Amino acid sequence: MLLTNYKKEIFRAECNPEFQSVHLKAYLSDNIEKVLPYLNTALGGFAYYRDPQAVTFKNNGRLITVQGNEIAINALKDIDEANKVIRWLVDEINNTWENKDSIEPSYTGSPKPNIIDILKYLPKTNCKKCKTPTCMVFATRVAEGAFSGDNCPELEPEIKTQLNEYLSHFSFEE
Numbered sequence: 001m002l003l004t005n006y007k008k009e010i011f012r013a014e015c016n017p018e019f020q021s022v023h024l025k026a027y028l029s030d031n032i033e034k035v036l037p038y039l040n041t042a043l044g045g046f047a048y049y050r051d052p053q054a055v056t057f058k059n060n061g062r063l064i065t066v067q068g069n070e071i072a073i074n075a076l077k078d079i080d081e082a083n084k085v086i087r088w089l090v091d092e093i094n095n096t097w098e099n100k101d102s103i104e105p106s107y108t109g110s111p112k113p114n115i116i117d118i119l120k121y122l123p124k125t126n127c128k129k130c131k132t133p134t135c136m137v138f139a140t141r142v143a144e145g146a147f148s149g150d151n152c153p154e155l156e157p158e159i160k161t162q163l164n165e166y167l168s169h170f171s172f173e174e
Contacts, residue, residue: 002097003090005029006071010082024082026071033068035097037105042096044171047109056109058145064089113170115139121163123154142167 006026013019033053040048040055046063047056054067062075064085071089076082096103118139125135130151132138141147142163149155149163 001094002035003028003030003032003093006086006090008082008086010076010079020077021075022078022082024071024073024076024086026073026086028069028071031068032066032093032097035093035100036066036068037107038100038103039066039093039096040109041103041106042099043092045106045109046112048107050107059085066093110171111169113143113167115143117166118142118163121149121155121159121166122152125154127154129153145170 006028008024008026010022010024012022036053036055037048039045043055043057045055046058049055052067054065057064057066062073062085065072066089071086073082073085073089076085115136116139119135122135122139126133130138130147130153132141138147138152142149142151148167149160152160155163
């Protein structure tokens, strides 16, 4: 067992206290840096960082970042969900470590769509019908996996199909 104990802190965002979601920060008793490349492979890391070493996952609309001595999870519904997700993640960390001999470590994140490439498909009218202020912001949300071509009411069906085909080459959720 690699990770034996942690101390958690559950809180609401100070910058926007009316948000209903909670965040969790777990301070780990053991440094788990050596499992991160294996965890990146096992859970399909969205982003992998070398200095300081960390891996970020996208999971059901939330971001989970795991570092050597700390875990941060955002966009949790409530304390019960926070507790459930951290228990799941601790199990994943320990299972991954126990099975590391059969896992090829990965030191890179998954490929991401290019914002400018996405923008090339958009009408560039900044119409705001998609509820974003500009097509550039819309393209950024698409690159993050929050939107797809279906969220742009101004896209012609053929262009929407082309954009969604381009996006199909990327993984946005685990």
